[in-house]
Amino acid sequence: MTTRPIADPAALDELDLASPTLHAEHELGAVWRHLRTHDPVYWQPPRGTQRGFWAITRYADVNQVYQDKAHFGVENGNALATLLHGGDSASGVMLAVTDGDRHDKVRGVLKKGFSKRMLDLIGHSLQETVDGLLLDALEKGDCDAARDVSSNVPLGAICDLLEIPDGDRKYLLDLTAHAWSSDYADEPPEESWVAKNEILLYFSRLAKARRGATGDDMVTLLANCHVDGLPLNQAELMANCYGLMIGGDETGRHAITGTILALIENPDQWRALKNGDVDLATATEEALRWTVPSLHGGRTATADVVVGGRQIRAGDVVSVWISSANRDETVFAGPDRFDLARTPNHHFTFAYGSHYCLGHYLGRMEVRAVLDGLRRLVSRIEQTGDEKWIYSSILHGMSSLPVKFTA
Numbered sequence: 001m002t003t004r005p006i007a008d009p010a011a012l013d014e015l016d017l018a019s020p021t022l023h024a025e026h027e028l029g030a031v032w033r034h035l036r037t038h039d040p041v042y043w044q045p046p047r048g049t050q051r052g053f054w055a056i057t058r059y060a061d062v063n064q065v066y067q068d069k070a071h072f073g074v075e076n077g078n079a080l081a082t083l084l085h086g087g088d089s090a091s092g093v094m095l096a097v098t099d100g101d102r103h104d105k106v107r108g109v110l111k112k113g114f115s116k117r118m119l120d121l122i123g124h125s126l127q128e129t130v131d132g133l134l135l136d137a138l139e140k141g142d143c144d145a146a147r148d149v150s151s152n153v154p155l156g157a158i159c160d161l162l163e164i165p166d167g168d169r170k171y172l173l174d175l176t177a178h179a180w181s182s183d184y185a186d187e188p189p190e191e192s193w194v195a196k197n198e199i200l201l202y203f204s205r206l207a208k209a210r211r212g213a214t215g216d217d218m219v220t221l222l223a224n225c226h227v228d229g230l231p232l233n234q235a236e237l238m239a240n241c242y243g244l245m246i247g248g249d250e251t252g253r254h255a256i257t258g259t260i261l262a263l264i265e266n267p268d269q270w271r272a273l274k275n276g277d278v279d280l281a282t283a284t285e286e287a288l289r290w291t292v293p294s295l296h297g298g299r300t301a302t303a304d305v306v307v308g309g310r311q312i313r314a315g316d317v318v319s320v321w322i323s324s325a326n327r328d329e330t331v332f333a334g335p336d337r338f339d340l341a342r343t344p345n346h347h348f349t350f351a352y353g354s355h356y357c358l359g360h361y362l363g364r365m366e367v368r369a370v371l372d373g374l375r376r377l378v379s380r381i382e383q384t385g386d387e388k389w390i391y392s393s394i395l396h397g398m399s400s401l402p403v404k405f406t407a
Protein backbone atom coordinates (compact mmCIF):
# COMPACT_ATOMS: atom_id res chain seq x y z
CA MET A 1 0.00 0.00 0.00
CA THR A 2 3.07 2.22 -0.16
CA THR A 3 2.01 5.13 -2.30
CA ARG A 4 5.02 7.43 -2.07
CA PRO A 5 6.33 8.70 -5.41
CA ILE A 6 9.83 7.63 -6.45
CA ALA A 7 12.31 10.54 -6.29
CA ASP A 8 13.85 10.97 -9.75
CA PRO A 9 17.67 10.89 -9.86
CA ALA A 10 17.52 13.11 -12.97
CA ALA A 11 16.17 15.86 -10.71
CA LEU A 12 19.02 15.48 -8.20
CA ASP A 13 19.95 19.16 -8.51
CA GLU A 14 16.55 20.07 -7.08
CA LEU A 15 16.51 17.51 -4.27
CA ASP A 16 17.67 18.48 -0.80
CA LEU A 17 18.93 15.33 0.91
CA ALA A 18 18.71 17.14 4.26
CA SER A 19 15.00 17.83 3.86
CA PRO A 20 12.64 15.93 6.21
CA THR A 21 9.87 16.37 3.62
CA LEU A 22 11.92 14.62 0.91
CA HIS A 23 12.41 11.56 3.11
CA ALA A 24 8.81 11.47 4.37
CA GLU A 25 7.12 11.90 1.02
CA HIS A 26 9.40 10.03 -1.44
CA GLU A 27 11.05 6.68 -2.06
CA LEU A 28 14.76 7.38 -2.45
CA GLY A 29 15.99 3.94 -3.61
CA ALA A 30 16.56 5.11 -7.21
CA VAL A 31 18.47 8.18 -6.05
CA TRP A 32 20.81 6.09 -3.86
CA ARG A 33 21.37 3.59 -6.69
CA HIS A 34 22.20 6.43 -9.08
CA LEU A 35 24.62 8.05 -6.63
CA ARG A 36 26.38 4.76 -5.78
CA THR A 37 26.93 4.17 -9.49
CA HIS A 38 27.72 7.66 -10.81
CA ASP A 39 28.67 9.97 -7.98
CA PRO A 40 29.29 7.97 -4.76
CA VAL A 41 30.89 10.87 -2.89
CA TYR A 42 28.38 13.51 -3.91
CA TRP A 43 28.66 17.19 -3.07
CA GLN A 44 25.25 18.72 -2.44
CA PRO A 45 25.78 22.41 -3.11
CA PRO A 46 24.51 25.12 -0.74
CA ARG A 47 20.73 25.71 -0.93
CA GLY A 48 19.72 29.23 0.07
CA THR A 49 21.22 29.82 3.49
CA GLN A 50 21.92 26.12 4.01
CA ARG A 51 25.56 25.20 3.51
CA GLY A 52 26.72 22.43 1.16
CA PHE A 53 27.68 18.96 2.38
CA TRP A 54 29.04 15.62 1.19
CA ALA A 55 26.69 12.63 0.82
CA ILE A 56 28.56 9.31 0.87
CA THR A 57 26.58 6.37 -0.43
CA ARG A 58 28.84 3.34 -1.09
CA TYR A 59 29.39 0.71 1.60
CA ALA A 60 33.22 0.85 1.35
CA ASP A 61 33.33 4.64 1.67
CA VAL A 62 30.81 4.69 4.54
CA ASN A 63 32.99 2.09 6.25
CA GLN A 64 36.09 4.28 5.79
CA VAL A 65 34.44 7.35 7.33
CA TYR A 66 33.01 5.44 10.30
CA GLN A 67 36.42 3.95 11.13
CA ASP A 68 38.56 7.04 10.59
CA LYS A 69 38.65 8.86 13.95
CA ALA A 70 41.68 10.85 12.83
CA HIS A 71 39.82 12.71 10.07
CA PHE A 72 36.16 12.75 11.14
CA GLY A 73 34.57 14.02 14.35
CA VAL A 74 31.09 14.34 15.82
CA GLU A 75 31.48 17.36 18.10
CA ASN A 76 29.67 19.73 15.71
CA GLY A 77 26.80 17.25 15.51
CA ASN A 78 26.23 13.70 14.25
CA ALA A 79 23.28 14.39 11.93
CA LEU A 80 22.59 16.93 9.19
CA ALA A 81 19.76 18.45 11.23
CA THR A 82 22.30 19.80 13.72
CA LEU A 83 25.39 20.08 11.49
CA LEU A 84 23.63 22.42 9.07
CA HIS A 85 21.88 24.46 11.73
CA GLY A 86 24.48 25.71 14.14
CA GLY A 87 25.76 22.52 15.77
CA ASP A 88 24.57 20.33 18.62
CA SER A 89 23.92 21.92 22.00
CA ALA A 90 25.02 18.66 23.68
CA SER A 91 28.41 18.75 21.95
CA GLY A 92 31.21 17.38 24.14
CA VAL A 93 28.62 16.50 26.77
CA MET A 94 26.46 13.70 25.32
CA LEU A 95 28.32 10.55 24.30
CA ALA A 96 27.11 10.43 20.69
CA VAL A 97 28.49 13.95 20.05
CA THR A 98 31.74 13.65 22.01
CA ASP A 99 35.10 12.73 20.50
CA GLY A 100 38.41 11.44 21.81
CA ASP A 101 39.46 10.23 25.22
CA ARG A 102 36.42 11.64 27.07
CA HIS A 103 34.14 9.72 24.69
CA ASP A 104 35.98 6.44 25.29
CA LYS A 105 35.88 6.83 29.08
CA VAL A 106 32.19 7.79 29.35
CA ARG A 107 31.34 5.03 26.88
CA GLY A 108 33.11 2.62 29.25
CA VAL A 109 30.77 3.70 32.07
CA LEU A 110 27.62 3.38 29.97
CA LYS A 111 28.71 -0.03 28.71
CA LYS A 112 28.51 -1.37 32.29
CA GLY A 113 24.79 -0.56 32.25
CA PHE A 114 24.27 -3.19 29.56
CA SER A 115 25.35 -6.04 31.83
CA LYS A 116 24.28 -9.58 31.08
CA ARG A 117 22.14 -9.56 34.22
CA MET A 118 20.31 -6.41 33.09
CA LEU A 119 19.85 -7.67 29.53
CA ASP A 120 18.51 -11.06 30.74
CA LEU A 121 16.06 -9.24 32.98
CA ILE A 122 14.91 -6.96 30.18
CA GLY A 123 14.74 -9.86 27.69
CA HIS A 124 12.29 -11.68 29.90
CA SER A 125 9.90 -8.78 30.37
CA LEU A 126 10.35 -7.77 26.72
CA GLN A 127 8.85 -11.00 25.36
CA GLU A 128 6.00 -10.78 27.87
CA THR A 129 5.30 -7.18 26.81
CA VAL A 130 5.39 -8.03 23.10
CA ASP A 131 3.13 -11.07 23.51
CA GLY A 132 0.70 -9.00 25.59
CA LEU A 133 0.57 -6.23 22.98
CA LEU A 134 0.02 -8.71 20.15
CA LEU A 135 -2.74 -10.49 22.08
CA ASP A 136 -4.47 -7.13 22.72
CA ALA A 137 -4.13 -6.26 19.04
CA LEU A 138 -5.57 -9.64 18.04
CA GLU A 139 -8.53 -9.10 20.32
CA LYS A 140 -9.13 -5.65 18.84
CA GLY A 141 -8.86 -6.93 15.26
CA ASP A 142 -8.19 -3.60 13.60
CA CYS A 143 -5.35 -1.63 15.14
CA ASP A 144 -2.45 0.64 14.39
CA ALA A 145 0.79 -1.36 14.49
CA ALA A 146 2.87 1.78 15.05
CA ARG A 147 0.80 3.17 17.89
CA ASP A 148 -0.61 0.04 19.51
CA VAL A 149 2.37 -2.31 19.19
CA SER A 150 5.73 -0.72 18.31
CA SER A 151 5.44 2.40 20.41
CA ASN A 152 5.10 0.38 23.59
CA VAL A 153 8.04 -1.99 23.10
CA PRO A 154 11.37 -0.08 23.19
CA LEU A 155 10.31 2.46 25.74
CA GLY A 156 9.51 -0.29 28.22
CA ALA A 157 12.94 -1.85 27.70
CA ILE A 158 14.83 1.42 27.97
CA CYS A 159 12.78 2.45 31.00
CA ASP A 160 13.76 -0.88 32.62
CA LEU A 161 17.40 -0.10 31.85
CA LEU A 162 17.05 3.32 33.49
CA GLU A 163 14.58 2.11 36.12
CA ILE A 164 12.04 4.81 35.29
CA PRO A 165 8.99 4.63 37.57
CA ASP A 166 5.93 3.13 35.80
CA GLY A 167 3.84 6.26 36.28
CA ASP A 168 6.28 8.41 34.25
CA ARG A 169 6.60 6.20 31.18
CA LYS A 170 3.69 7.45 29.10
CA TYR A 171 4.78 11.07 29.68
CA LEU A 172 8.27 10.28 28.39
CA LEU A 173 6.96 8.42 25.35
CA ASP A 174 4.94 11.45 24.27
CA LEU A 175 7.95 13.69 24.67
CA THR A 176 10.38 11.47 22.74
CA ALA A 177 7.95 11.25 19.83
CA HIS A 178 8.28 15.02 19.38
CA ALA A 179 11.94 15.51 20.17
CA TRP A 180 13.52 14.47 16.87
CA SER A 181 10.90 13.90 14.21
CA SER A 182 7.41 14.99 13.45
CA ASP A 183 4.20 13.45 12.18
CA TYR A 184 3.57 16.63 10.19
CA ALA A 185 5.55 18.61 7.60
CA ASP A 186 4.77 21.95 9.19
CA GLU A 187 5.17 21.18 12.88
CA PRO A 188 6.92 24.22 14.44
CA PRO A 189 10.48 23.54 15.69
CA GLU A 190 9.49 24.94 19.11
CA GLU A 191 7.57 21.68 19.71
CA SER A 192 10.78 19.74 19.46
CA TRP A 193 12.82 22.16 21.65
CA VAL A 194 10.19 22.06 24.36
CA ALA A 195 10.09 18.25 24.27
CA LYS A 196 13.90 18.01 24.47
CA ASN A 197 14.05 20.42 27.40
CA GLU A 198 11.35 18.58 29.30
CA ILE A 199 13.18 15.27 28.89
CA LEU A 200 16.44 16.85 30.11
CA LEU A 201 14.73 18.37 33.14
CA TYR A 202 13.08 15.07 33.98
CA PHE A 203 16.45 13.31 34.00
CA SER A 204 18.10 16.08 35.96
CA ARG A 205 15.62 15.50 38.79
CA LEU A 206 15.91 11.72 38.60
CA ALA A 207 19.73 11.73 38.62
CA LYS A 208 19.79 14.09 41.59
CA ALA A 209 17.53 11.73 43.51
CA ARG A 210 19.85 8.80 42.75
CA ARG A 211 23.15 10.41 43.71
CA GLY A 212 24.63 8.31 46.50
CA ALA A 213 22.28 5.40 45.81
CA THR A 214 23.44 1.87 44.95
CA GLY A 215 22.06 -0.07 42.00
CA ASP A 216 23.02 -1.09 38.48
CA ASP A 217 20.43 0.89 36.51
CA MET A 218 21.94 3.32 34.05
CA VAL A 219 20.83 6.50 35.88
CA THR A 220 22.38 5.32 39.17
CA LEU A 221 25.59 4.31 37.35
CA LEU A 222 25.89 7.72 35.69
CA ALA A 223 24.96 9.65 38.82
CA ASN A 224 27.68 7.92 40.87
CA CYS A 225 30.54 7.26 38.44
CA HIS A 226 33.90 9.05 38.33
CA VAL A 227 35.77 9.92 35.14
CA ASP A 228 39.34 11.20 35.56
CA GLY A 229 38.67 11.30 39.29
CA LEU A 230 35.59 13.55 39.05
CA PRO A 231 31.85 12.85 38.96
CA LEU A 232 29.97 13.69 35.75
CA ASN A 233 28.57 17.21 35.86
CA GLN A 234 24.83 17.86 35.76
CA ALA A 235 24.85 18.63 32.02
CA GLU A 236 26.61 15.34 31.20
CA LEU A 237 24.24 13.41 33.41
CA MET A 238 21.11 14.87 31.82
CA ALA A 239 22.42 14.66 28.29
CA ASN A 240 23.51 11.03 28.55
CA CYS A 241 20.22 9.87 30.05
CA TYR A 242 18.49 11.80 27.29
CA GLY A 243 20.81 10.20 24.72
CA LEU A 244 19.86 6.71 25.86
CA MET A 245 16.19 7.54 25.74
CA ILE A 246 16.24 9.17 22.35
CA GLY A 247 18.73 6.70 20.91
CA GLY A 248 16.83 3.75 22.24
CA ASP A 249 13.18 4.60 21.85
CA GLU A 250 12.29 5.95 18.46
CA THR A 251 14.85 3.89 16.51
CA GLY A 252 13.48 0.68 17.99
CA ARG A 253 9.88 1.66 17.28
CA HIS A 254 10.68 2.31 13.63
CA ALA A 255 12.58 -0.96 13.30
CA ILE A 256 9.53 -2.85 14.60
CA THR A 257 6.88 -1.06 12.49
CA GLY A 258 9.14 -1.33 9.43
CA THR A 259 9.53 -5.06 10.03
CA ILE A 260 5.75 -5.53 10.20
CA LEU A 261 5.30 -3.61 6.92
CA ALA A 262 8.07 -5.64 5.25
CA LEU A 263 6.33 -8.88 6.29
CA ILE A 264 3.03 -7.61 4.85
CA GLU A 265 4.69 -6.62 1.57
CA ASN A 266 6.64 -9.88 1.28
CA PRO A 267 4.16 -12.71 1.88
CA ASP A 268 6.73 -15.39 0.97
CA GLN A 269 8.95 -14.17 3.81
CA TRP A 270 5.98 -14.10 6.19
CA ARG A 271 5.32 -17.75 5.29
CA ALA A 272 9.01 -18.62 5.78
CA LEU A 273 8.87 -17.03 9.23
CA LYS A 274 5.62 -18.79 10.13
CA ASN A 275 6.84 -22.17 8.89
CA GLY A 276 10.00 -21.91 10.98
CA ASP A 277 12.14 -21.98 7.82
CA VAL A 278 14.29 -19.09 9.04
CA ASP A 279 16.46 -18.71 12.08
CA LEU A 280 15.21 -15.82 14.27
CA ALA A 281 18.66 -14.26 14.77
CA THR A 282 19.28 -14.28 11.01
CA ALA A 283 15.82 -12.87 10.31
CA THR A 284 16.43 -10.10 12.87
CA GLU A 285 19.54 -8.94 11.01
CA GLU A 286 17.63 -8.72 7.72
CA ALA A 287 14.81 -6.79 9.38
CA LEU A 288 17.41 -4.33 10.67
CA ARG A 289 19.23 -4.03 7.33
CA TRP A 290 15.91 -3.40 5.62
CA THR A 291 14.23 -0.93 7.92
CA VAL A 292 17.16 1.54 8.47
CA PRO A 293 15.67 3.47 11.44
CA SER A 294 18.67 5.84 11.33
CA LEU A 295 19.05 7.08 7.76
CA HIS A 296 22.45 8.66 7.98
CA GLY A 297 25.35 9.54 10.23
CA GLY A 298 26.80 13.05 10.22
CA ARG A 299 30.44 14.01 10.70
CA THR A 300 32.76 17.00 10.28
CA ALA A 301 36.10 16.48 8.56
CA THR A 302 38.77 17.50 11.07
CA ALA A 303 41.60 17.39 8.48
CA ASP A 304 41.88 17.13 4.70
CA VAL A 305 41.16 13.59 3.54
CA VAL A 306 40.34 11.69 0.34
CA VAL A 307 37.25 9.46 0.24
CA GLY A 308 36.29 7.50 -2.88
CA GLY A 309 38.75 9.58 -4.91
CA ARG A 310 37.22 12.95 -3.86
CA GLN A 311 39.07 15.54 -1.86
CA ILE A 312 37.26 16.47 1.36
CA ARG A 313 38.56 19.56 3.19
CA ALA A 314 38.91 20.14 6.94
CA GLY A 315 35.68 21.69 8.20
CA ASP A 316 33.44 20.12 5.54
CA VAL A 317 30.17 18.54 6.63
CA VAL A 318 29.96 14.87 5.68
CA SER A 319 26.92 12.59 5.75
CA VAL A 320 27.17 8.80 5.39
CA TRP A 321 23.93 7.21 4.21
CA ILE A 322 23.11 3.93 5.91
CA SER A 323 19.96 3.74 3.76
CA SER A 324 22.22 3.50 0.70
CA ALA A 325 25.13 1.43 2.07
CA ASN A 326 22.69 -1.25 3.34
CA ARG A 327 21.53 -1.68 -0.27
CA ASP A 328 25.00 -1.64 -1.88
CA GLU A 329 24.91 -4.28 -4.62
CA THR A 330 28.66 -4.93 -4.31
CA VAL A 331 28.13 -6.21 -0.76
CA PHE A 332 24.55 -7.54 -0.59
CA ALA A 333 23.35 -9.94 -3.32
CA GLY A 334 19.93 -8.82 -4.57
CA PRO A 335 19.94 -5.91 -2.09
CA ASP A 336 16.35 -4.89 -2.86
CA ARG A 337 15.07 -8.35 -1.90
CA PHE A 338 13.82 -8.74 1.68
CA ASP A 339 15.34 -12.12 2.51
CA LEU A 340 15.03 -13.29 6.10
CA ALA A 341 17.59 -16.04 5.46
CA ARG A 342 20.25 -13.59 4.20
CA THR A 343 23.73 -14.40 5.48
CA PRO A 344 26.25 -12.87 5.86
CA ASN A 345 24.53 -9.59 6.63
CA HIS A 346 27.00 -6.98 7.87
CA HIS A 347 24.69 -3.97 7.65
CA PHE A 348 25.39 -0.50 9.06
CA THR A 349 22.05 -0.09 10.84
CA PHE A 350 23.92 0.39 14.15
CA ALA A 351 26.75 2.36 12.44
CA TYR A 352 30.34 1.17 12.90
CA GLY A 353 33.58 2.18 14.57
CA SER A 354 33.97 4.15 17.79
CA HIS A 355 30.34 5.36 17.91
CA TYR A 356 28.85 1.93 17.12
CA CYS A 357 25.45 1.82 18.80
CA LEU A 358 25.76 1.00 22.49
CA GLY A 359 22.22 -0.35 22.57
CA HIS A 360 22.59 -2.77 19.67
CA TYR A 361 21.92 -5.84 21.84
CA LEU A 362 18.71 -4.26 23.07
CA GLY A 363 17.66 -3.16 19.56
CA ARG A 364 18.23 -6.69 18.30
CA MET A 365 16.36 -8.22 21.25
CA GLU A 366 13.33 -6.01 20.53
CA VAL A 367 13.07 -6.90 16.85
CA ARG A 368 13.65 -10.57 17.62
CA ALA A 369 10.94 -10.57 20.31
CA VAL A 370 8.47 -9.12 17.80
CA LEU A 371 9.36 -11.66 15.10
CA ASP A 372 9.04 -14.43 17.68
CA GLY A 373 5.68 -13.14 18.95
CA LEU A 374 4.27 -12.72 15.44
CA ARG A 375 5.42 -16.20 14.47
CA ARG A 376 3.78 -17.87 17.45
CA LEU A 377 0.60 -15.82 17.88
CA VAL A 378 -0.46 -14.36 14.53
CA SER A 379 -1.53 -16.26 11.42
CA ARG A 380 -2.27 -13.33 9.11
CA ILE A 381 -1.42 -9.61 8.89
CA GLU A 382 -3.31 -7.33 6.52
CA GLN A 383 -2.73 -3.66 5.95
CA THR A 384 -6.03 -1.80 6.26
CA GLY A 385 -5.04 1.79 5.44
CA ASP A 386 -2.18 3.97 4.23
CA GLU A 387 0.88 4.15 6.38
CA LYS A 388 2.14 7.60 7.47
CA TRP A 389 5.86 8.31 7.27
CA ILE A 390 7.54 10.64 9.75
CA TYR A 391 9.17 13.94 8.74
CA SER A 392 12.85 13.58 9.52
CA SER A 393 16.10 13.39 7.59
CA ILE A 394 17.74 11.30 10.30
CA LEU A 395 15.06 8.94 11.59
CA HIS A 396 13.12 6.79 9.19
CA GLY A 397 9.85 5.14 10.00
CA MET A 398 6.10 5.36 10.33
CA SER A 399 3.91 7.13 12.83
CA SER A 400 0.94 5.07 11.68
CA LEU A 401 0.45 1.64 10.09
CA PRO A 402 -3.19 0.50 10.17
CA VAL A 403 -3.39 -3.30 10.19
CA LYS A 404 -5.59 -6.22 11.07
CA PHE A 405 -3.93 -9.16 12.84
CA THR A 406 -5.68 -12.54 12.76
CA ALA A 407 -4.94 -15.21 15.37
Ligand code: HEM
Pocket residue numbers: 074078095096097107158161243244245247248249251252255292293294297298348349350351352354355356357358359360362363364
Ligand atom coordinates in the same frame (compact mmCIF):
# COMPACT_ATOMS: atom_id res chain seq x y z
C1 HEM B 1 24.55 5.18 18.58
C2 HEM B 1 21.13 3.19 15.73
C3 HEM B 1 18.98 1.29 19.64
C4 HEM B 1 21.90 3.95 22.43
C5 HEM B 1 23.83 4.77 17.47
C6 HEM B 1 24.22 5.00 16.11
C7 HEM B 1 23.26 4.45 15.31
C8 HEM B 1 22.27 3.85 16.17
C9 HEM B 1 23.21 4.45 13.79
C10 HEM B 1 25.48 5.73 15.66
C11 HEM B 1 25.30 7.22 15.50
C12 HEM B 1 26.50 7.82 14.84
O1 HEM B 1 27.34 7.13 14.29
O2 HEM B 1 26.62 9.05 14.85
C13 HEM B 1 20.26 2.49 16.55
C14 HEM B 1 19.16 1.66 16.09
C15 HEM B 1 18.57 1.12 17.18
C16 HEM B 1 19.28 1.61 18.34
C17 HEM B 1 18.78 1.47 14.63
C18 HEM B 1 17.38 0.18 17.30
C19 HEM B 1 16.96 -0.63 16.37
C20 HEM B 1 19.60 1.82 20.73
C21 HEM B 1 19.25 1.55 22.10
C22 HEM B 1 20.05 2.32 22.88
C23 HEM B 1 20.93 3.07 22.01
C24 HEM B 1 18.17 0.55 22.53
C25 HEM B 1 20.11 2.46 24.38
C26 HEM B 1 19.26 2.03 25.22
C27 HEM B 1 22.88 4.49 21.63
C28 HEM B 1 23.97 5.30 22.12
C29 HEM B 1 24.74 5.65 21.01
C30 HEM B 1 24.09 5.06 19.85
C31 HEM B 1 24.22 5.70 23.58
C32 HEM B 1 26.01 6.52 20.99
C33 HEM B 1 27.23 5.63 21.03
C34 HEM B 1 28.53 6.41 20.96
O3 HEM B 1 28.54 7.52 20.47
O4 HEM B 1 29.54 5.86 21.40
N1 HEM B 1 22.64 4.06 17.48
N2 HEM B 1 20.28 2.45 17.91
N3 HEM B 1 20.62 2.74 20.72
N4 HEM B 1 22.98 4.35 20.26
FE1 HEM B 1 21.69 3.34 19.10
